[in-house]
Amino acid sequence: MSVPITCRPDETFVLNLGPQHPATHGVLRVKLTMDGEYIVKAEPVLGYIHRMHEKMAEAGTYAQFMNNTARMDYLHALAYNHGYCLTVERAAGIEVPERVEYIRVITVELNRISSHLLWWAAFVLDLGGFTPLLYAFDDREKILDLLESVTGSRLTYCYFRFGGVYNDIDDNFIEGTRAFLTRLRSRLPRIYHDLVTGNIILRKRIEKIGVVSKEQCRRYGATGPVLRGSGVCYDVRRNEPYSVYPNFDFDVPVYEEGDSMARYMVRMDEIEQSMRIIEQALDQLPEGPIQAKVPKILKPPEGDYYGAVEAARGTFGCRLVSDGTKTPYRLKLRSPTYCNLSMFGEIAEGMLLADALAFMGSLDLVIPEIDR
């Protein structure tokens, strides 16, 4: 005997996206209330990979926390090294030698390219294109080899030191980087843009999908390519210049449309701008020491300090409260995708599930950075 299944036309159901789902690239869970294929309400549920980095900071010395910074956004680890270093150097009043600043810019920008390449690969993979991933990983591999030769690691770099870097760059690295830039420059239009950017299937999936307005970005504190894809020209490297960025000539790519395609284009253009910065930095690279004289145990004076850098996903900020001892009294880490994701609920409302996944991919989420 079977009971007929009846369904009211206005009935909704709850769908769990994640915590284990290939499109979330990590352990993110989104509780979706669905009306058929349409999203009525989306609520991201975080914390599946929460490790309490901020508490760990209060348990060791300033130098000991450097390792942790690479384990938040593992795809752009050097920017996090940089943000933390910059804040502590500001607090302790450390002057950084010029060669160090150049090495930092070169490695951070190389890392930014590798991060954007991986995002590109994963994003196209989410939308059903497998082949581009292999091209992007081929190029990314070259960057990992280069960075491995100077930092000693391939992913979670701990390369920066207060007032210096761990290892000097040599001629092999410089030649390898130049060769890589030549290679990527010829491959970008031929493979990346011809194969994917102009592809009609991709365009139909992401054009006019997930439109975010300037005002929404402001209310939710969105930064990085999300903000620049909505027509706001904001880049910490330009608006609050740090390190030696003012010495370089580069553009901040801005697209007005605010859709997933605009965010895609911002990142693709940023790869080119990063290549420009690296070339100029290699040309101007000064000689000099790679480490300033810094006390073994740092004790920044009492007070609170803020430092921000432009990571691949937006503004990474550190708020450091020092009580004059060798351990940070409080270290707040402001991660960019945490804020970028917080508007997901508002934008995804009324979207088709498949479109919401394309939108989520265009936000470039790295979950360990959201959960910290």
Next chain:
Amino acid sequence: MSMIEKTREALLSLYPDQVAASDDPEKKEEESAQEEAAAGEERQPGVMITDYMTRGTHLDLLCEADQVVAAAEIMDRLGYFLEAISGVDRIKEKKMEVIYDYNRSDEQACRVVVRAFLPREKPEIPTVSEVFPAASWHERETHDFFGIRFTGHPYLVPLLLPEDADFHPLLKDFKP
């Protein structure tokens, strides 16, 4: 008028009695020079100009807990966005501190810090999530870590900690 000046003036409206006193520019410089000297003493509520090169911020506002919403409305009107909210457990002074970091995305760089102190045994502060939706997650996180209650918050449940968490790990007297 620079954005720093404009913001400072707008924020001074929270302190009607101080406006007249600090209109004089010489006095203002004196104030910022005194900043270092007065570090040891208890700071009075008010707006302070800070040195960007050493602090990383341009303006620093200390206000009462019930003024943070008014401050957020001023910042919203001037086109700022909320970058972060952090808590600090000042266990020695038996206080909690809530720090709001505001920033703007146009070419007039100006970072503003708004801070308020709360009694440690009953940390309560009104929510600013109605002004800036960005605050919703930041406040939930601060509630997770410090147990600070953001009154009026529509959904103050654990965000990063497990949903049944009843501990606040960033308190200085937290025992795991």
